[in-house]
Amino acid sequence: MGEIRGRAAKPGMAKRVPFSTRYETRRPAEGLIYDRVPDRVRDGVLNILDDFGTYPWYTVNRLGEELYAALDRRPPSDGVFLITYPAALVVRLEWDEFCDACEALWKIVREEDRDALSNRLNALFTRHYFGYELRDGLMQRVGARVAEAAIGKARGILRDPDLSGPDEQYQKAIGFFNRRPEPDCEKCVEEAVLSVEGVARVLLNNHSITLSQALKRLKKEKDVHPTLVYLIDKLYAYRGDAGGVGHALTQKKEVRIEEAEFVLGISASAIVYLARLFGRGVE
Numbered sequence: 049m050g051e052i053r054g055r056a057a058k059p060g061m062a063k064r065v066p067f068s069t070r071y072e073t074r075r076p077a078e079g080l081i082y083d084r085v086p087d088r089v090r091d092g093v094l095n096i097l098d099d100f101g102t103y104p105w106y107t108v109n110r111l112g113e114e115l116y117a118a119l120d121r122r123p124p125s126d127g128v129f130l131i132t133y134p135a136a137l138v139v140r141l142e143w144d145e146f147c148d149a150c151e152a153l154w155k156i157v158r159e160e161d162r163d164a165l166s167n168r169l170n171a172l173f174t175r176h177y178f179g180y181e182l183r184d185g186l187m188q189r190v191g192a193r194v195a196e197a198a199i200g201k202a203r204g205i206l207r208d209p210d211l212s213g214p215d216e217q218y219q220k221a222i223g224f225f226n227r228r229p230e231p232d233c234e235k236c237v238e239e240a241v242l243s244v245e246g247v248a249r250v251l252l253n254n255h256s257i258t259l260s261q262a263l264k265r266l267k268k269e270k271d272v273h274p275t276l277v278y279l280i281d282k283l284y285a286y287r288g289d290a291g292g293v294g295h296a297l298t299q300k301k302e303v304r305i306e307e308a309e310f311v312l313g314i315s316a317s318a319i320v321y322l323a324r325l326f327g328r329g330v331e
Contacts, residue, residue, distance in 0.1 A: 069175055080179035080190060085143045092172040093150075096165075097134050111156060112137065118152035119145055147180060147187035154185045189226045202316035205323045206243075214246030214319070221315070225308055233308035240315035241287035244280070247319050251326045259284045270325045280318050283311065 068074050097111075112134045116123045124136050141149055150169060157165055162185070170181045173190075180187045190196070199222075206215035221239035224232040241259075248262035249255050257265075263281050266272045 074176070076177055080177050082179040082189065083143055085141075085146045086176045086178060088176045089172060089178050090138055090146075092176070093138050093169070094135055096168055096172070097138070111153075114156050115149055115152050118155075119148055150182055150187055151185060154182060188222070189231075196313075198313050198316040198320060202319040205319060205328055206247075208328065211247060211250055214243040214250065217246055218243035218315070218319070221312060225305075225312055231305055231308060233303040233305055236308040237287055237303055237311045240312050241284055244283070244315050244318045244322070247322050251322060251328075266322070266325065272325070276321075283314055283318065286311070 113123065115134060115137055119137075119141075121137070137149060138146070154162055154165060166182045172178075173181055179190050181190055182188075202218065203215075205211065206218055217239045221236045221243060224236040224239065245259040245262070248259055248266070249257055252262055252265060254262075260281055263272070263277045267274065267277045
């Protein structure tokens with residue numbers, strides 16, 4: 049499949065950012081949109097798919113067929129041209145299947161085209177406040193930008209082979225947070241905090257120590273300020289106290305998505321901080 053291109057600006061002209069984008073005049077009152085696909089996002093995806101029209105028609109046809117197959121849907125049988133398969137699909141999908149289609153599209157295109165496709169889709173989603181982005185072929189929920197920066201650094205640190213255990217737990221936490229139609233906030237909190245404990249165990253070369261015990265050692269051996277020890281320890285305490293996380297759930301769920309997102313971000317920051325104490329920080 050050929051290169052997925054953006055629409056290039058004329059030579060000598062910088063790409064212009066529309067007024068509505070510069071001043072965010074179309075930003076929804078509720079913030080990022082998670083449970084519906086804005087019309088302009090659908091239209092924008094169709095514009096991206098139009099680039100496939102520069103290739104032989106059978107390439108577009110195959111794209112449509114594979115998208116339908118990936119979603120277990122039947123292609124249109126009303127006599128429409130095959131080239132309209134992708135358009136017919138994108139226009140009528142619910143928000144969750146729309147995300148499925150974006151993931152399927154990423155898998156279908158050639159490997160060398162995937163970064164360009166992700167960049168174009170993510171730029172489109174950002175412009176129109178769609179609360180997801182395509183990362184490594186997976187549609188993931190966009191959270192607070194500060195938390196996202198910490199999560200990115202933590203994921204970089206966790207690529208270290210000897211941190212594979214904590215990495216698996218943190219990836220589970222992200223997966224539980226991104227689960228739809230309802231995130232599993234309790235499991236997100238549990239796995240996120242346990243990943244911090246796992247990192248501490250690896251760094252201290254003690255695979256049975258608890259996070260609280262590890263923090264006492266770090267306070268002494270790495271001269272960690274008592275307030276920071278207190279902060280991370282209370283994160284561990286929250287994990288043990290919140291309903292449905294560290295103990296049985298006896299009433300309605302206590303962990304809201306805002307709290308799960310907060311713990312996910314704080315856990316990432318804790319991972320980065322602990323790693324830097326041992327010279328493993330990433331920039």
